[in-house]
Amino acid sequence: MRNPTAFLKTEYDVMVKDALDWRPKELQGMSKPRARMAGKDVLLLCANNYLGLSTHPKLINAAIEATKKYGAGAGAVPGIAGTMTLHTKLYEALARFKKTEAAMTYPTGFAVNAGLIPQLVGEGDLTISDQLNHGSIIDGVRLSKTERAVYKHCDMADLARVLEEAEKREKPPRRILIITDGVFSMDGDIAPLDKIAALGAKHGAMVYVDDAHGDGVLGEGGRGAMSHFHLTHKDVHVEMGTFSKGFGVVGGHVVGSRDLINFAYNKSRTWLLSSAQSPAVLAACIAAIEVLETEPQHVQNVWKNTAYFKKAVNDLGFNTGNSQTPIIPIICGESHKARALSETLWSRGIYVLPIVFPMVSKDSARIRCQMHAQMTQQDLDFAISEIEAAGKTLGIIK
Ligand SMILES: Cc1ncc(COP(=O)(O)O)c(C=O)c1O
Structure with a gap:
C-alpha cells in the first residue's frame, strides 16, 4: 500500500546528502557578539541584531514593566479587542521616527509582505520584482492573481524595458x-x-x-533606505520593515500615507486575522525607537566595524560580492564548500551559518557575516584571522 508521508523522509534525506539542510545551533543566552551556543563560547557572526538593541537595558526594562502593567498577551486580534494603548504609542513613535504621516x-x-502585497495588486495588474527579492516578497506576490515580471538584479535598464513594454500593450495593466x-x-x-x-514616477507605477x-542601519540615525536616498512617501509609496533586525525585537511594520495605513488596516488578512503583538514586544519596540533617537553611537559603531571587517576580508582575497552594508557575504561557490567553511570556523570558535540554495543560487553558496555594533577590535581581528586560516585550508583563498 502507498505510504502517503514517505516523501517527508525521502526529501529530507536528499537535502542532507546535498548539504542543503539547516542545522542551527542552540543559542544558550543573549544574542551578543560573545555568545554561548550549543555548549560552547563563540563569536556570533550571523545575527541580525546589528545594533545590539535586543540586549539593551532600556528595551529589557520596558518589556518587563509593560508585562507587569498590561499582561503577557493582547488577548485578541488588533481589529477586534487587541489594539492596546501601546500599539497606538508605537504607531505614533514610528511615524515620528520615520518622519511620515502614519504607521x-x-x-x-513576513506577515506584512504576505498580507499587504496581494491586496495592493490583483487580476489585471503587473508586479515587477527584483530578481533577488526576499522570499516573503515572492510569496506575497504569489498569493495575488497579479501578472509577474522579474527584472535583473538592480538593473535599471531592464526595469525600464519591462515598464516600457507594459505601457505599449494594447490593454496596459x-x-x-x-x-x-x-x-x-x-x-x-x-x-x-x-x-x-x-522610473516609477515616469510610468505611473506604485513603488x-x-x-x-535597512531599518536601524541606513540613513539618518538608522531611518532606513528611504532616508539614505532622501526620498519621501510621495516617491516610494509603501515602506515596510521589521523590528526583528536593527531594532532588536520582533514584528513587521508599514509606514506611509494615512490612505495607505487605512487601506492596509482594512484589507490585510495577516493583520485582521492574526493576534496582536504582546505588550512586552510593543514596549521594547517603542524603547528601540527612543534609543535610536537619542543614542547615535550604535549606528556609528556598526558602520565602523563594517568598514574595518570588509576591507580586511577583501584584502585577503575573499569575494564579498557587492556588499555595501553590515551584511558581508563570503561567497564560496557550491554548497559543500560553504558548509565546510562554516564547520571549520565553528571548530575554531566562530558561529556563522552557510547560506545555500534556495536562499541563493546553487553556485553562489556563502557564509553571511553580519556586523554588530558591540564587536570589539579584538573580536574583529579574531574573526578575520580565523577566516583567513580556514579560507586557506579550504582553498577558497591562496
Ligand atoms: C528582506 C526581508 N524581508 C522580510 C523579512 C521578514 O521579516 P520578519 O523576520 O520580521 O518576519 C526578512 C527577514 O528574514 C527579510 O530579510
Whole structure:
C-alpha cells in the first residue's frame, strides 16, 4: 500500500546528502557578539541584531514593566479587542521616527509582505520584482492573481524595458507595482531606490520597498533606505520593515500615507486575522525607537566595524560580492564548500551559518557575516584571522 508521508523522509534525506539542510545551533543566552551556543563560547557572526538593541537595558526594562502593567498577551486580534494603548504609542513613535504621516505594525515582517502585497495588486495588474527579492516578497506576490515580471538584479535598464513594454500593450495593466528589497538580505547591497522611484514616477507605477535590513542601519540615525536616498512617501509609496533586525525585537511594520495605513488596516488578512503583538514586544519596540533617537553611537559603531571587517576580508582575497552594508557575504561557490567553511570556523570558535540554495543560487553558496555594533577590535581581528586560516585550508583563498 502507498505510504502517503514517505516523501517527508525521502526529501529530507536528499537535502542532507546535498548539504542543503539547516542545522542551527542552540543559542544558550543573549544574542551578543560573545555568545554561548550549543555548549560552547563563540563569536556570533550571523545575527541580525546589528545594533545590539535586543540586549539593551532600556528595551529589557520596558518589556518587563509593560508585562507587569498590561499582561503577557493582547488577548485578541488588533481589529477586534487587541489594539492596546501601546500599539497606538508605537504607531505614533514610528511615524515620528520615520518622519511620515502614519504607521502600523504586524506580527512579523513576513506577515506584512504576505498580507499587504496581494491586496495592493490583483487580476489585471503587473508586479515587477527584483530578481533577488526576499522570499516573503515572492510569496506575497504569489498569493495575488497579479501578472509577474522579474527584472535583473538592480538593473535599471531592464526595469525600464519591462515598464516600457507594459505601457505599449494594447490593454496596459490596471496598476503597476515595482517592488524591491532596500538592502538585499543575502548580498548586503543597496537597491538604487532613487532610480527606481524615478522610473516609477515616469510610468505611473506604485513603488514598494522592503527595508528589513535597512531599518536601524541606513540613513539618518538608522531611518532606513528611504532616508539614505532622501526620498519621501510621495516617491516610494509603501515602506515596510521589521523590528526583528536593527531594532532588536520582533514584528513587521508599514509606514506611509494615512490612505495607505487605512487601506492596509482594512484589507490585510495577516493583520485582521492574526493576534496582536504582546505588550512586552510593543514596549521594547517603542524603547528601540527612543534609543535610536537619542543614542547615535550604535549606528556609528556598526558602520565602523563594517568598514574595518570588509576591507580586511577583501584584502585577503575573499569575494564579498557587492556588499555595501553590515551584511558581508563570503561567497564560496557550491554548497559543500560553504558548509565546510562554516564547520571549520565553528571548530575554531566562530558561529556563522552557510547560506545555500534556495536562499541563493546553487553556485553562489556563502557564509553571511553580519556586523554588530558591540564587536570589539579584538573580536574583529579574531574573526578575520580565523577566516583567513580556514579560507586557506579550504582553498577558497591562496
Ligand atoms: C528582506 C526581508 N524581508 C522580510 C523579512 C521578514 O521579516 P520578519 O523576520 O520580521 O518576519 C526578512 C527577514 O528574514 C527579510 O530579510
